[in-house]
Amino acid sequence: MTTDRAHSLKQLRRMLLVRRFEEKCAEVYQQQKIRGFLHLYIGEEAVAVGALAALRDDDAVVTTYREHGHALVRGISPDAVMAEMYGRATGCARGRGGSMHxxxxxxxxxxxxxxVGGGLPIAVGLALAEQMQATKRLVACFFGDGATxxxxxxxxxxxxxLWRLPVLFLCENNFYAMGTALARHAAVPDLCAIPRAHGIVSESVDGMDVVAVERAARAAADAIRETGKPRFLELQTYRFRAHSMYDADRYRDKAEIAEWKKRDPIELFVARLKAASVATDEDVAAIEREVSGEVERAALAADAAPLEPISDLxxxxLAKVVP
Amino acid sequence: MTRTTYREGIRTALRTALHDDPRVFLMGEDVGKYGGAYACSLGLLEDFGPERVRDTPLCESTFVGAGIGAALGGMRPIVEIMTVNFSLLALDQIVNNAATLRHMSAGQFAVPLVVRMATGAGRQLAAQHSHSLENWYAHVPGIKVLASGTVQDAHDFVLEALADPDPVIVFEHQYLYAMEGELELGPARASPWRASVRRAGADLSVITYGGSLPKALAAAEALEAEGIRAEVVDLRSLRPLDDETILASVRKTHRALIVDEGWRTGSLSGELATRIMEGAFYDLDGPIARVCSAEVPIPYAKHLEDEALPRVETIVARAKELVARRG
Incomplete structure (x- = not known):
């Protein structure tokens, strides 16, 4: 896949967009332009970017509260996502949902x-609707190791x-359920063991390698469309930032964080593209400029955007007010 | 107009719903082969097949959540939960998802879901199958709540809930499944969202719903023999509440007695009393009275269970006290 230059650059662009977008969020959070919880995905970008590339436009996506990246990659505009974080009327949920929704x-x-875990039954139900309507669409359901x-x-x-539903279960294993390490929350740390026990074909993937994630997700998605049966992927990854902006990150070893940062998914991918002569430094710089401009414009637009009128509280x- | 049972009324409505709309399906524990814990869906699996009458594993949270997902995905699921006590396992899905999705998504997504469940006591099923927690759901914006106390409403509420674009929780009182009554089929149904004056009277308003309705009507009959004319108001919709009908009745009779099988503390009866105070305080000739369940987990032994619940004699006694008190 690294040989497909256009696709590779697109994937790189998506990862960079998510990274720069979230760095901007952290920056404006400090200026109190964004409040509430803000859960950054920085470090985990290859998971959303790789997995979502395997989906079709009409497949459904269900995610968690750490979902800025998924929303952006899926095509919700940076303007709409940023404005939502700012709590503005131009946000993708007109300020009702915020960062987590x-x-x-x-x-x-x-x-x-x-x-945590609450989106999984929804994904199962969406997949049931697909099955009952005899579509070939699937439902991608993201969740963390903490949900397991x-x-x-x-x-x-x-x-x-049991019902052979077309769900692609995508476990983003970042090795921490908020502040509790996998070994301290899972009696069986092999996260494929339980889905396998339920009869679901499961695979563990390097979640820092966007190419590996996409390859595995495509294979799983193809299998789901062919058999109708669910698949499970464990994507091993790591969040480089704290759980949320309120988190002092006392429970992780600095050396452990540093070790994972050596496997930054964006740096790994850039190095790989350059080594294969798929992309040059200039290509990367051009994407960086483009993405940064997009993020800056989104932040400026959000800052200037109107608030939802109080009268619309x-x-x-309800869809229909009665009687 | 035919004479039938509350259970049969529900089954007729389910059959109609499955027949009329291919998006409708029924899902829950033992709704298929077993025929439903209260036999409401008996025979439907045979007629509509396992795709549309789906027995689920015992996982309330997930099959209710799957109902939400299926509704989001274009289907019209009717989910049955055996009893309101079991529904607490699905409270997360109902309160955190079904009730919030429309608002959180700024109207992008709707959840046209029907959740039916049995509520209430009277069958010696003890403290994990007998409670009346309708008020827990009536507390939550984003969902609608219906509670039937007649055969006609038991039938109609299934279809009305299904026709509504919002998530609707439909309560059926487990003591009423065998109750007989008149059922009229056809499109002309009273709006489920309006309270109904089941019996007109001038001396006091007895405001009630669900399983307490037959008791309130029996009490009104007994009071009539003593020269007291009780008006019986059946709430039908617990969210939203039909303030207009409730207040109109109280303004007419000047006395209010609320009968609610829920516990008194933090209850629907408390909400009703407050609304009457807010809207009709100067029309009242005396304090509002309440008959609720005793503040105890519902016990098994018959004499204890009977004592714990609103009874006809208690309603009669409280009504007489209220009328005797001259404002």
Whole structure:
């Protein structure tokens, strides 16, 4: 896949967009332009970028509260995502959702879910709707290693397997359930063991390698479309930043963080593209300029965007107000 | 107009729903082969097949969440939860997802989901199958809540909930499944979102819903024999509440007695009393009275269970006290 120059540069561009976008978010958070929780994906970009490249436009996506990257890669504009973080009327949920609850009907992006594990049953139900309507669409469901001890995780794997539903379970294993390390929260740290026990073909993938992620996701997606049955991928990755902006990151070893940063997914991919003569320093610099401009413009636009009128506070609670 | 049971009314509505709309399907524990814990779906698996009448594993949170997902994906699921006590396992999905998705997505997504469940006591099923937690759901913006106390409403609420674009929780009282009543089929149904004056009266308003409705009507009958004319108001919709009908009745009778099988503390009866105070305080001739369940997990033994629940005699006694008190 590294030989496909256009696709490779597109993937690099997506990873850089997510990285620069989130760096900007952290910056404006310090200026108090964004408030509430802000969970950065920095370090994990290869997972969303690799996996989402394997989907078709009409497949559905269900994610977690660490979903800025997924929303951007799926095609919700940086302007709409940034404005949502700023709580503005031009945001993708008009300031109702914020960082943790991004939505895009046009992109079939069914949202960021902030109750850990809570999105999994939704994904199973979306897949049931696809099955009952006899489409060939699938549902990509992202969640972290922390979700794998929730009851809904086990229930959802069982139901998806039992009913042969087209769900691509994508476990973003960043080795921490907020501040609790995998070895301290999972009795069986092999995260493929439980889905396998439910009869789901499962594979562990290097989540820092965008090419490996895409390759595995494509194979899984093809298999789902062919058999109708769910698949599970564990994507081993690492978040370079703290859990949220409130987190002092006392529970991780500095050396461990430094070790993972040596495998920065963007640097790895750039090095690989250059080594294969697919991209030059100039190509990378050009993408950097483009992406940075896009992010700066999104932040400026969000800053200038109008607030949702107070009179609309109770709008969209119900589709139909009765009696 | 035919005479049938509450259970049969529900089954008729489910059959109609499955027949009329290919997007409709039924899902829940033992709704298929077993025929439903309360036999509401008996025979439907045979008629509509396992794709549309789906037995689920025992995983309330996930099959309710799957209902939400299927509704998002264009289907019209009717999810059955055996009892309101079990529904607590799905509370996360109902409160955090079904009720919020429309608002959080600024109207991009709707959840046209129906969740049916049995509620209430009276069958000696003890403290994990007998509670009345309708108020927990009626508290939450983003969902609608119906509770049927007649055969007609048991039937109609299934279809009305299905026709509504929002998530609707439909409560069926487990003591009423065998109750007989009149059922009229056809399109002309009263709006489920309006309360109904089931019996007109001038001396006091007895405001109630669901399983307490037959008790309130029996009490009104007994009171009539003693010369007290009780008006019985059936709420039907617990969210939203039909303030207009409730307040109109209280303004007419000047006395309010609320009968609610939920516990009194933090209850729907408390909400109703407050709304009456806010909207009709100067029309009242005396304090608002309440008959609720005793503040105890519902016990198994019959004499204890009976004592814990609103009873016809208690309603009669409280009504007489209220009327005797001259404002």
């Amino acid at each position: 991004l939505f895009g009907a046009a992109q079939r992006f069914f949202g960021g879910y902030a109750i 001890e929730e009851g809904e995780y086990h229930e959802s794997l069982n139901l998806a397997s 109770e709008r969209d609670v």
